[in-house]
Amino acid sequence: MSETxxxxxxxxRPTLYIFANAAxxxxxxxxxxSIILLDLRILGLFxxxxxxxxxxxxxxxxxVGVVFSIVTGFIIFSVDAVEYAANPAFLTKLxxxxxxxxNALALHASPGWRVALDSNEAPVPTRIGAALSILIWISAIVAGRWIGFI
Known part of the structure; x- marks a missing residue:
């Protein structure tokens, strides 16, 4: 892939790489x-x-954030695909x-999502999904930062 x-x-052109990384x-x-604010709202923080x-x-x-992070991640991945593919932190992040x-798709497809939108109060299973979401996304960010240290 590094030959594309x-x-x-x-x-x-290292400046292009800097812009891709910044994006x-x-x-x-x-x-x-977006997702953490939504999850905190579902959990009833406000x-x-x-x-x-x-x-x-x-x-x-x-x-939108997911789509752009996947696109920009693929661009960064293309620079050294073999090394990234062997990196345990990268695989964990994926x-x-x-x-x-x-989790997001399941949460939004669940009846609890509709109940939460209609009543302004999320049922317990929806709250559990929101808490799990926070844990997953923060873990993904940590794993992403971990990539450069392995």
Whole structure:
């Protein structure tokens, strides 16, 4: 993969790599900021604004963050795919990314999500999913930082 035109451009023009890395960090910020605020709201940390107003907006924002973090992550991965693919922290991060996305999809497909939007109060299983979400996404960020130390 390191032989693609994109990888060569990032390797031969370090400024491009810096911008790709910065874009990845910004997209993770959008993802984590959105999803953690949504999860804290589901957990009842604050009561306003109503979940029916805040929830869909933050869920869409988190989705944008996920998409951009995957795209920018793939760009960074292309620079040294073989090394990244062998890195346990990278593999852990990928597993957590999949788990976070699966948890979000399950949460939003559950009847509890609709109840939470309609009543402004999340049922216990939905709260458990929100707590799990916070744990997964923070763990994914930690695993991502860990990549450079292995």
């Amino acid at each position: 035109a994109l990888a060569r451009a990032l390797i031969t 990845h960090i910004l997209s993770i910020g959008v993802l984590a900021g 009561r306003e604004p109503r979940l029916s107003v805040l929830g869909p907006f933050l869920a869409r924002s988190a989705m 597993g957590l990314l999949v788990a976070g996305i699966a």
